[in-house]
Amino acid sequence: MYRSHHCGELRSNNIGQQVTLSGWVQRARNMGGMTFVDLRDRYGITQLSFNVEKDISLCENARKLGREFVIQVKGLVIERESKNDRLDTGHIEIEVSELNVLNESQTPPFTIEDNTDGGEEVRMKYRYLDLRRNPLRKNLELRHKLGIETRKYLSDLGFLEIETPYLIKSTPEGARDFVVPSRMHGGEFYALPQSPQTFKQILMVGGYDRYFQIVRCFRDEDLRADRQPEFTQIDCEMAFVEQEDILETFEGMVRHLFTEVKGIELPKYVRMTYAEAMKKYGSDKPDIRFDMSFVEITNEAKGKDFGVFDSAELVVGICAKGAATFTRKQLDKLTDFVRRPQIGAKGLIYARVNEDGSVKSSVDKFFNQEDLQLWKGKLKAEPGDLILVMAGDTEKTRKQMNELRLEMGNQLELRDSKVYAPLWVVDFPLFEWDEEGKRFHAMHHPFTSPKKEHIELLDSDPAAVNANAYDMVINGVELGGGSIRIHDQTLQAKMFEILGFSKEEAEKQFGFLMGAFKYGAPPHGGVAFGFDRLAAMFGGTDSIRDYIAFPKNNAGRDLMIDSPSTISGEQLDELSLSVKSE
């Protein structure tokens, strides 16, 4: 063993002990006759001291140490003259008697500090150096702990972790698959799973009534800032359950994680239907740390010769408490905000509630005080409040208002990062209409069951059918979602039909699942959580990339290993493949 202790463990009560430490040189300082070296490892930093008067050659060697050199030292734990209370080890130092350089280091291309000077690209290329920094180390430790506690919770409830295959079968439904050419079966391909969905359902048919897996999933999508081609899911499924059983079980899981990992007692989950979430927040993942919910004033706003409102399907307002103090400049900026192409609103109407209760709006030309008092009443606005109103097509306007509401939440500091407001959104529609393809898509996936009372609408009015589907949302972030599945072969066949699969397509792609349903499939349902996202939420930041040891960049490239890359002609030949030139 290269060490008797690690660099985060020695304290005053170790004074007088001979110890051996190993680690990286964080920094070295020469002060008169003394040289001090901060030695770092995963566990902390311990100060080493070298005294010229005691051992001149040792001290000279210490002075040759560069940043990130790997060294081993032996020495005596002594009390520090100038103590550092910010370090756990700040009351002691090691009076070094032996120094071994285990490996040298070139000067790193960026500083290994909490706030580094390295840009994103260079840090990705030298990921092994970036990983030495405290923030990343803490993220990966947090992720490990979340994994351990997730497994503990589920295992204690009788869930079995069962590994499903990574080399599966390509299905065109959903996102694009990554495929893997088969050498033994030339011209044929495996696919990497977008999720173990069908396998976990097969496990339910196989009698494993409580399954989970922390599992990698793959999607060949055009990447956005926060997407990775491979990501990790906590994937779960239960048999002989109803929706309520699942909600309780996984509310319990996330509660357990908050208690064990963050020491936070999560408040009771709010339940909200999809319809209500859209109507009140314009989003299926509302941030309910603050209210400011939508109030529809379409009836009140119409018929006053204001064209924007008169032609609108929906007129909707929010009440920003205490924001009547917003200046004209601030309000103009808000208008610019909603007009940005990403949001795409035409404009923003505002109305301030004065101290005397009167309302002053940006559309006083069309609305008299009586009209505005009606708005005020509906929005429950009080003196000092600011009313913000948008109008247009229902769906678009709600989305735009959602953006505005979140922005107001930010500006009014209502989105406290220390507060967690958990929510189940339930009763999602079963289908969404694809205007371009003139067909229905499954909103969740084709295995999601319709509400029993809506089954009769499947033929006559598919758009009106709600699903036994649910999402867990905390602070506006969708952590996971799932559904009660179809376990009846006739209903499953009907679903494929509505989704536009021919019988042959359905059979080719999902024949094994339909087959399984013929041999005693139990009622079942499940849920999947984004593990990267969960870790990011627990870490208190947005970027999942900082919670993945070796992420890819936005072009799906690993800059450290330089992948993807070309392969040899022999490899291609073996796979019966050729690359087409443009």
Place this chain on the structure above:
Amino acid sequence: MYRSHHCGELRSNNIGQQVTLSGWVQRARNMGGMTFVDLRDRYGITQLSFNVEKDISLCENARKLGREFVIQVKGLVIERESKNDRLDTGHIEIEVSELNVLNESQTPPFTIEDNTDGGEEVRMKYRYLDLRRNPLRKNLELRHKLGIETRKYLSDLGFLEIETPYLIKSTPEGARDFVVPSRMHGGEFYALPQSPQTFKQILMVGGYDRYFQIVRCFRDEDLRADRQPEFTQIDCEMAFVEQEDILETFEGMVRHLFTEVKGIELPKYVRMTYAEAMKKYGSDKPDIRFDMSFVEITNEAKGKDFGVFDSAELVVGICAKGAATFTRKQLDKLTDFVRRPQIGAKGLIYARVNEDGSVKSSVDKFFNQEDLQLWKGKLKAEPGDLILVMAGDTEKTRKQMNELRLEMGNQLELRDSKVYAPLWVVDFPLFEWDEEGKRFHAMHHPFTSPKKEHIELLDSDPAAVNANAYDMVINGVELGGGSIRIHDQTLQAKMFEILGFSKEEAEKQFGFLMGAFKYGAPPHGGVAFGFDRLAAMFGGTDSIRDYIAFPKNNAGRDLMIDSPSTISGEQLDELSLSVKSE
């Protein structure tokens, strides 16, 4: 919830309770006025009783139930008239008052019993039915428990589970990679990892001094009976350690697993060098549950005009205690055994030690009693023992004798499945000579470090260089292996050179690792265990396939989902690929 209890939990002390159970119909029996149904779920079997006199229509419905129907029943727990002591639930039954059929089932293509009538192929196709059988269920439960306990042991020692990427870079060294075409970078490919080897070393450079991961690995090999294209590894790495630290840590891990999962206290590990293992057992994974080690009698056997021995490089014998009773027929069968093409020996010489101490051999024509007594002495044979001798080239003969020794171990029942004899084989050669390619291969992998005292032999006599490499072997099965790695960039470059990599090739494939070594790489080493193999050993069988929920067949095909399969022309176009016809 579809049930108040599961089918393995009700006992006599539940008598009088109203319960709800759900599960599968294992079997139904009509006996006069009564119908009995065995209801099965993951946890056990509970008997249901239906009484014609009490409820005729209920009983009639029960009589319509087929095997594997999924049902829910409500009823009263009552004492059973004829108790079944072989079932945990055998003292009670449920007097059913309500029966709901949750799903029907076609008659399964094979019986869902411990000993099924289904052949391998049909059970693979209907894996969801096979998975309902007790033996497979127990295997997957065992595997789950091994995973939980492995994580517990390592996590408690400060190991962090860190996920490494699955979309990495193809390297021609070692086995064949599965590759994944990139759509965004046409003509380029990712590869699926054969192991996370380089990433775990990068993590050591990154300061994560105790890493592990239970991780899927992929190898595109021509499959043998017991190989899978995807398999699972317990992958581990430590920094600032020497070989001894690793051996102790992972001996501890396997000891922990045996204690927690099997309730068995593992004996002390034997340590044996590779050279000794080959000399004494003709194998680098000897089964040391029994001795019968090789004794070389080359000197004693030569010069007696027996051509087979005189021309042999090695004459080697084993002493089978008490096997002098083997009949001529048995001995002929042993000779046939070693002559099989898989073993390829020319013949087998035997010598029985009689009760009076005299020796009777199959080569009495060449060897007199004095000669044979010399054999007897060297082999420490006693009256009643059987000496078996083989001769030829050293390496081949040792391999053949290894097979014979294991066969004798089987025949003499010395390989007790309840006994576990753990072993570390150490000091493997660094290289093995590839006669065909006229070059050296890395015996373990190119990152394994040579013994310090052998470094000077790297240029002059590579074949004589031993490695800091070790394998864990239990009962003749290699459970895992690893090495102390090279952490010095110059030595690593030299290794690539000896292995025949040009500088450009080494840079292209492993440039990132060589780069990492320039920035303060700590001394490090690790080990990886075959998780499927480990589960099979704990389960007491040989076939890893029975410990994988969804294995592939010998042709790399998943018979249930029918994969691999063709993909669409559009998919190929997007990937800039075309399939070559033969």
